[in-house]
Structure formats: C-alpha cells, structure tokens
Amino acid sequence: MRSFWRNQTNTPRFPLLARAQDTYHTFSASGRALFLFFAGLLVVSVVGLVYILNAALLVRVPAHGGSLAEGIVGAPRFINPVLAVSDADRDLSSLVYSGLLRATPDGDYTDDLAASYDISPDGRTYTFHLRPDATFHNGTHVTADDVVFTIQKTQDPQLKSPVRANWDGVVVTEVDPETVQFTLKAPYAPFIANLTLGIIPKSLWQNISDDEFPFSDLNTSPVGSGPFKIASISRTSSGIPSSYELDGFSKYTLGAPYLEHVTLRFYQNEDDLVTALKGGSIESASSISPAALSTLNGFRVEQAPLNRVFGVFFNQNQSVVLRDGAVRQALNDSLDRQALVAQVLGGYGTALSGPVPPSIISGTTIGAATSSQDQAIAKAQNELTRAGWKMGPDGFMQKVSGSGKSAKTTTLEFSLATGNVPELRAAAEYVKTTWAKVGIKVDIQIYDQGDLSQNVIRPRKYDALLFGEVVGRELDLFAFWDSSQRNDPGLNIAMYANATADKTLEALRQTSDEQKRLSLYQQFAGELSKDNPAVFLYAPDFVYIVPNDLAGVDLGFIETPSDRFLSIRGWHKETDQVWPPFAH
Numbered sequence: 001m002r003s004f005w006r007n008q009t010n011t012p013r014f015p016l017l018a019r020a021q022d023t024y025h026t027f028s029a030s031g032r033a034l035f036l037f038f039a040g041l042l043v044v045s046v047v048g049l050v051y052i053l054n055a056a057l058l059v060r061v062p063a064h065g066g067s068l069a070e071g072i073v074g075a076p077r078f079i080n081p082v083l084a085v086s087d088a089d090r091d092l093s094s095l096v097y098s099g100l101l102r103a104t105p106d107g108d109y110t111d112d113l114a115a116s117y118d119i120s121p122d123g124r125t126y127t128f129h130l131r132p133d134a135t136f137h138n139g140t141h142v143t144a145d146d147v148v149f150t151i152q153k154t155q156d157p158q159l160k161s162p163v164r165a166n167w168d169g170v171v172v173t174e175v176d177p178e179t180v181q182f183t184l185k186a187p188y189a190p191f192i193a194n195l196t197l198g199i200i201p202k203s204l205w206q207n208i209s210d211d212e213f214p215f216s217d218l219n220t221s222p223v224g225s226g227p228f229k230i231a232s233i234s235r236t237s238s239g240i241p242s243s244y245e246l247d248g249f250s251k252y253t254l255g256a257p258y259l260e261h262v263t264l265r266f267y268q269n270e271d272d273l274v275t276a277l278k279g280g281s282i283e284s285a286s287s288i289s290p291a292a293l294s295t296l297n298g299f300r301v302e303q304a305p306l307n308r309v310f311g312v313f314f315n316q317n318q319s320v321v322l323r324d325g326a327v328r329q330a331l332n333d334s335l336d337r338q339a340l341v342a343q344v345l346g347g348y349g350t351a352l353s354g355p356v357p358p359s360i361i362s363g364t365t366i367g368a369a370t371s372s373q374d375q376a377i378a379k380a381q382n383e384l385t386r387a388g389w390k391m392g393p394d395g396f397m398q399k400v401s402g403s404g405k406s407a408k409t410t411t412l413e414f415s416l417a418t419g420n421v422p423e424l425r426a427a428a429e430y431v432k433t434t435w436a437k438v439g440i441k442v443d444i445q446i447y448d449q450g451d452l453s454q455n456v457i458r459p460r461k462y463d464a465l466l467f468g469e470v471v472g473r474e475l476d477l478f479a480f481w482d483s484s485q486r487n488d489p490g491l492n493i494a495m496y497a498n499a500t501a502d503k504t505l506e507a508l509r510q511t512s513d514e515q516k517r518l519s520l521y522q523q524f525a526g527e528l529s530k531d532n533p534a535v536f537l538y539a540p541d542f543v544y545i546v547p548n549d550l551a552g553v554d555l556g557f558i559e560t561p562s563d564r565f566l567s568i569r570g571w572h573k574e575t576d577q578v579w580p581p582f583a584h
Contacts, residue, residue, distance in 0.1 A: 059577065062552060064248075066573030067261035071273045071282035075240050075266045079222040081198030082153050082161050083214060087287065088266060090562040095246060095262065096137075097198025097224035098253065100128050100147065100180075105556025105567050107359065107473055109192060112253055113142055113199060113225065123187030123512065126195070130178045134253050136201045137229035144180040148172050149202035151182075158210040166194045189512040190474030198224060225249075227257045227569050242266055258552070258572035283547040287561050289422060290346035293543060300548050303541045304555035305350050305359045310424075310468040311536040312416065312431060313494040319414045319463035326387030327412065327440075328532035330380035334438050335431060336373050341538050344426040348541040354525050355480065356471055357539035359557050361521065373434075380438045384412070389439075397439035413441035417456050418466035420448050427537065428466050458488040465493055468540075473559055475517055477524065478505045494533040501527040549573050 076088040084093045102112040111117075117128040134142040151172040154161045170191075171183040184191060201223055208216050220241055221230060228246040236242050243265040248257040265282055267273040274292050276282045277299070293301070312331070314322045321327055337351035350358050384397055389412060392398040397412035416432065418424045425446060432442040442464075447456055456462050469480055469491065479485050482505050483497040501524055508520040542558040554567040 060575045061577075062258045062570065062572035063574040063576040064256065064258050064260060064572075066259055067263065068259055068284060068547070068550065068571070068573075069263040069265065069282045070284040071265050071267055071276050072285075073267055073270055073273050073287070075242075076220065076244075078214070078219050080200065080219050082150065082159065082163075082200065083219065085162050087561050090560060091565070092222070092244065092264065093198055093224075094226070094562040094565045095228040095568070096222050096226045096230065097200070098226040099196040099198050100130075101192070101195045102254070103193075103196050103473065103557070103559075103563065103566055105554045105563075107557040109196070110254075112196075113147075114195075119512075123189070123510070124184045126182040126184075126191070127175070128180050128182075128195070130180070131253055132178060133251075134225060135251050136225045137223050137249060138201070138204075140201060140203055142199060142201075142225055143177045144174040145177070146199050146202045147180045148174050149206065150197065150199045153200070153205070153213075154197065156210060159213055163194075163197065166197075170194075187510045189509060189517070190472065190476040193472055193474050198226065200224070225253070227252045227254070228262055231261075252569070254569055257569045258574070259568070262568075277545060284545055284550070286542065286544045286564055288543055288545065290344075290348055291422065293346060293348070296545065299545050302544045302546055302553055302555055303348060304558050305357050305539050306542040307357050307359055307472070307557065307559040308468045308470050308539060309352060309355055309357055309536060310427070310466070310538050310540065311352070311355075311534045313465045313467060313534040314532075315460060315462055315464065315493075315495050316533075317460070317495050321410065321412055321414055322463065324387060325532065326383050326389075328535075330383045330438060331435060331440065332532055332535045333383065334376050334380035335434055335535065335537070336376065337537055339373070340427060340430050344423055344430055345538065345540055348543055349538045350541070351538055352536040354536055355469075355477060355528060355534075356475065356521075359539075360471065360473075360475055361518070377434070377437050384439070391439050395436075395439065396441045411441060412439065413443065414463035415443045415445050416464045416466055417445045417447060417452065417462040419452050420446050423540070424466055431466070431535075431537075457493060460487070460493075460495065466537075467493060469493075470559065473557065475521055476509050477521075478509050481505060481524070481528070496528075496531070496533040498527050498531060551575075 072088050072091055074086050074088040076092050077086065078084050078089045079092040079096060081093050081097050084090045098112045100112060100114040100117070101109040104110055113130055113134045114128045115131045117126060119126055130142060130144060130147075136142060151167055151170070153159060154164055155167050155170075157164070169185045173181045173183070175181050204218060204223060205216075208218075221233065227249055229249045231245040231247045233241055233245075234243045243263060246262045246264070248260050250256045265276070267276060270289060270292055273285055274288065274295065277285050277296065288296070314328060316323045341347060341349040341351050389397040389399050392411065399410050399412070401408050401410065416428055418428045428444045432444055435442055457465065457467070471477070479491045481492055481494070481496050482502050483492070484490065484502075485492040486495045486497065504520050504524040504527070508517060508524065511517055511520070542555065542561065542564070544553070544555060544564055546553055550571060550573055552567065552570040552572050554570070555564055556566070558564065
C-alpha cells in the first residue's frame with residue numbers, strides 16, 4: 001500500500017486543475033452546491049450552443065431512396081428509340097435508354113455515354129469518344145459498334161423510323177471501339193440535337209431481321225443504358241402492358257438516380273387517369289387538359305412552356321380573300337391573345353407574336369393588350385375599309401370589283417380547318433367570334449386527327465388551318481417556313497414563299513454562333529411580320545402534377561412530354577444532413 005501511494009505522489013499534476021480543486025475544498029457545503037449548479041448549467045449551455053450551431057451549419061442534401069408512381073394515357077408498343085411513336089413509348093425510352101448526349105432542362109446538352117466530342121472546323125465532322133465504363137443494364141459494355149448499329153437501323157428505310165429524316169445523308173463510322181465519327185454532307189448546326197438518340201445494344205438486336213424488328217419482345221422488355229432499368233412488367237389478359245416497375249441503375253454514366261423505384265401505370269383515357277390520381281393509385285401525371293385541371297384542386301402543379309406554336313396558317317393558293325395583305329393584317333391585329341389563353345387554356349399558356357415559343361427566344365410573347373378589344377376591332381375594320389372593303393347588309397365585309405354587268409361582289413369569308421380536340425375547337429370558336437365582330441365570316445371545319453393529316457394537311461386542302469407546330473431545341477425553322485417545304489412531306493403549311501427568308505433560314509441552320517443565329521432569326525422574323533402568312537396565337541404550357549414530397553423537379557425546356565424526365569436523376573424524396581464541405 002505504501003508503494004502504491006508513493007507512486008501516486010509522483011503522478012504529474014496540472015496546476016490550474018489543482019488550484020481549482022483546492023479552491024473547491026475551501027467552499028462551504030452550500031457554496032459547493034452552488035458551484036456544482038452553475039458548472040452543470042455551463043455544461044448544458046455549451047452543449048446546447050454546440051447543438052444549435054451544428055444544426056445551423058448542416059445542410060440538407062438529396063439521399064437515395066423513395067419511389068414514384070406515375071400515370072400515363074395510352075400503352076407503350078415500341079420502347080425503342082428507333083421506333084418510338086407515342087408519348088408512352090417516348091416516356092419509357094427516355095428512362096431506359098441514354099444517348100451520346102443528354103438534353104438538359106435549360107436547353108443545353110451534357111455528355112452522357114460520351115466522355116467528350118469534337119467538331120471539325122468546317123462543321124461537317126463530329127467525333128465522339130465513349131466513356132470506357134458505360135454499360136447496358138445487362139452488364140455488357142457500350143461500344144462504338146452499338147452506336148453505329150443504332151444509327152444504321154434508324155436510317156434503314158425498311159424500318160420507317162420516325163426519326164429517320166434526322167439522319168438522312170449522315171455517314172457514321174467506328175474509328176475504334178470507343179470512338180465514333182459522324183460525317184455530314186454540309187454544316188448543320190441543329191445536328192447536335194440528334195445525338196441524344198438512345199443507343200440500343202447490338203448484341204441483343206443484331207440477329208433480328210427487319211421484318212421481325214417491330215415485333216420483337218425487346219420492344220416491350222427493353223435493355224438500355226439509361227438511369228432506370230426494367231424490374232418487372234404487369235400485363236392485361238390480352239398481353240398489353242398495364243404497368244412497369246423500374247429500378248434505378250447504379251452504373252448509369254451520370255450517376256445513379258436518387259429515386260430507387262419508379263412505377264408507370266397506363267390508362268385508356270384522361271378520365272381514368274384523373275380518377276386514379278384522385279384515388280391515390282398514382283402520385284403524378286402530365287399532359288392533363290385545362291378542363292380536367294380545374295377538378296384537381298389541392299394538387300401540386302408544375303408548369304413550363306411547351307415547345308409548340310399554335311396559330312392560324314393561311315393557304316393563299318386556295319383562298320382568294322387571304323391573298324389580300326390588308327385582310328391578313330386585320331386578322332392579326334383584331335385578336336386578344338391573352339384573353340384567348342385565359343378562356344381556352346385556363347391561363348395555362350403564353351400568348352405569342354412570333355413563330356417560336358418563349359422557351360427558345362425571349363421577346364416573342366405578347367403582354368397585356370395596350371388597347372381594348374373594341375379598339376382593336378375598330379382598327380382592323382379601318383384597315384379593311386382603306387383596302388376597299390365595306391360592311392355588307394349581312395354584317396360581313398364585302399368588296400366590289402369591276403363595274404356594270406361585270407361587277408362582282410366578294411364576301412370576306414373563308415373556312416378554318418382544325419383537329420377534333422377540345423382546346424382547338426374552343427380556340428377556333430374564339431377566333432371566329434372575334435373576326436365576326438370585325439366583319440369577317442369564318443366557317444369552322446372539324447376533322448379527326450387522322451383525317452386532318454391525310455386528307456387536309458398533306459394535300460393542302462384548306463383556306464386556313466388552326467394547328468400546332470413542334471419547334472425543336474435548336475432554332476431550325478427551315479421545315480416550317482422555307483419555300484422548298486410547301487408541299488408534303490414539308491411542314492410549310494402556310495405555303496410561305498419569300499426568297500430573302502429562304503436565304504436567312506439556310507444561313508441560320510449552318511451557323512453555330514449564338515449571336516449570329518439570333519441576328520438571323522430576327523431578320524427572318526422581320527420578313528414574316530411584313531408578310532403575315534399566319535396569325536400566331538399561343539404556346540400551351542406543359543402541366544405536370546407531382547406529389548408534395550418530391551423535390552428536385554426541374555421542367556425547364558419541354559419539347560415533348562418525355563422531356564419532363566430530363567432532370568429525373570436529381571428527383572428525390574429522401575434527404576440527409578451533412579456539413580457544407582460534404583454537400584457535393
């Protein structure tokens with residue numbers, strides 16, 4: 001025992017602690033109690049301050065986990081980027097497949113299967129270098145051979161790919177297993193958008209003939225390299241897919257998505273979709289009509305301008321009265337587009353003054369009217385009066401040409417064709433009513449979509465057409481307005497012909513300089529404004545119902561409904577709290 005105490009006396013002592021102990025022993029019993037109380041209070045305060053400081057500094061970051069159940073109208077047939085034709089096809093293809101590039105919500109592109117790429121100085125050769133770690137869902141590597149195979153299948157006339165025209169005249173070559181090259185006949189700045197096409201695995205498709213290609217089970221049980229892979233499929237008694245269960249792909253080139261599971265359920269019509277949404281069978285749904293949206297009070301709504309331009313396109317080859325510039329000007333000036341958007345679209349849209357939606361170029365929208373509707377109508381009537389039109393006894397404008405027995409009276413009237421869609425019918429009625437107040441008679445003709453396309457639009461058998469154009473991410477208006485595209489399969493439905501505009505459009509698609517492209521577009525828009533070959537109305541909004549606990553949704557630039565999934569890798573329901581240095 002003496003040895004033990006001897007050793008203890010040799011133990012080092014801390015002077016400050018020893019002084020505190022000596023002081024503590026000098027306190028009375030009540031003083032010691034008071035000292036211990038304040039010491040405990042200090043410890044609790046310090047711990048509390050540390051906790052508060054820690055909580056204040058921690059940041060919340062997305063975490064892996066959670067699921068999403070979404071409803072879609074229609075059932076997929078071709079979950080294959082080469083053949084996808086419906087919204088359901090494209091929705092699943094965008095989740096399952098990935099391309100060399102991936103479009104981003106801000107209208108740009110990011111590398112996906114590609115690690116990098118180069119464009120030759122003459123703008124004709126694009127060389128892509130693949131990521132060495134890029135894999136399909138079945139574990140096989142993505143190679144240049146897969147890319148070449150996919151493009152060649154897209155170009156195959158036997159398969160009639162909906163995107164075949166995008167690859168017309170493009171030569172694709174495998175340089176080595178990780179390098180692929182595309183050679184164009186001429187510079188074409190919008191070509192970059194084509195490189196988001198999903199790549200299919202050659203190893204699975206190479207032994208399938210062209211005749212069998214559309215009927216392969218791989219079209220409904222696809223294998224891609226995108227952010228999600230097929231986990232299971234539920235089918236109806238007739239074998240039609242009723243739902244798909246998808247799991248996040250951990251080896252996706254841009255990183256595994258935060259959501260672990262996504263379920264897509266398919267419905268025959270919008271009514272069934274809305275019922276499922278209200279009943280909780282699904283959490284999200286898109287492309288819902290304004291009428292149905294009005295019944296979904298309390299749901300979270302995300303919206304963004306859809307990359308479509310709706311307007312009334314004039315066929316001056318068929319309608320004599322529409323050849324009159326004063327008539328076209330009056331038709332343009334008399335419409336209150338803001339009121340049209342409010343009445344027809346329930347406010348889910350943007351009034352337009354030009355041929356591109358606001359998501360591509362700002363300044364093409366129309367603000368609040370500076371004059372009343374009555375003033376606009378009076379202005380239009382004055383324009384027509386100056387051009388020789390006079391109000392007839394039936395309330396519609398007339399013009400008399402010739403004299404005596406050869407005199408001919410022409411009534412200001414024309415037909416307006418459109419599709420059998422509620423919004424289009426309502427928009428047609430709105431413009432008809434407005435133009436009737438001006439003194440212009442309009443006969444609305446409604447067609448089912450197939451009939452409208454085959455028997456009206458393709459042969460150009462209409463006076464005027466209320467229709468929508470899908471404008472791509474790249475500002476390429478050639479197909480819609482160049483004079484060479486006036487006949488089918490061209491998309492120049494206004495039958496517009498202007499040599500200056502043609503030259504501008506050709507230059508626009510050849511330059512990649514953004515400032516030059518903007519200047520060229522403005523030149524083209526100026527020519528279009530002088531000629532008034534169409535009355536532009538609105539760009540509808542893309543509307544997306546999503547659950548309140550889903551974060552990270554960034555709609556941004558929506559060209560087609562499947563673009564809502566461009567940011568899906570960042571969607572999340574689960575979160576973690578970490579210190580700022582670990583937040584990225």
